[in-house]
Amino acid sequence: MSEAVEQVTKHIVFKLDTEYYGIPVESVGSIERVQKITRVPNTKPYMKGVMNLRGIITPIIDLRKKFGLESIDFDDQTRILIVQLQDMTVGFIVDEANDVIDLGSSTIEPPPEAFNSTHVDYIKGVTKENNRLIVLLDLEKVLHEEEELASNQS
Template sequence: MGEEIKVIVFKLGSEEYGIEVDKVQTIERMLPITRVPKTYAFVRGVINLRGVVIPVIDLRGRFGLEETEYTDQTRIIIVAVNDMEVGFIVDSANDVIDLHTDRIETPPEVVGGIKAKYLDGVAKIGDDRLLIMLNLSEVLNKNEIIQLESLEE
């Protein structure tokens, strides 16, 4: 068996995604988001979380998925990417699982309409569940990170 990692499971539509727990700072309910002009469409703005200004990205918009209304289940997952905190808006985040790394397979070119470069792999859980593992450093590419860093100032 490979090593075991803890993964936070979240949903966008009917698909389940995973982010390693050690990359996640906190999971928050929806907070008031301050819009920022001249940013990418999927950048919703910034939030003030306990005195820290954090840029917030709608992952549905980032992945080109249809946007939906936010609900009571909507969450902002605060992750650390390249020494920077970023919030990802997801439909729901409701599970932490242990995952053996040998269950993670190389992703196909496109999974659920999302290009493989955003993915670390696809993990099989049980007989009928697939978990799409995000590659956080690709979800935010360097140019976008530079733009987001300027939001934090």
């Protein structure tokens, strides 16, 4: 019998409030500074609006609001992660994004049952790196509502 080969994946680590989150590098098209965001009426409170990113109109989601955290003013550290999943591109506003880490599959644990920091549905797993706990997000579930909105509008 051969042993399972350790899979290593790169993740972008970003911060919301005091917590760290990770998403796969291959899902991130770019990391942008906050630019002009145009508000769209009659959208959910966490939908910040849309942004013209190099000629492409991109919906922008405030992850703080989506995860039920208190809103804060943007500062020099605030970033927008441009995330691509299947045929959808969305921007996530985060407090900071400045780390790329390699994660071995053996270091990722399932989320604890009593997890209460975000909606547990959005969590793929957790890992520890340099004395920080990093919550790995399931982008498909985070974006699920937006996919439904997009399909209802077409």
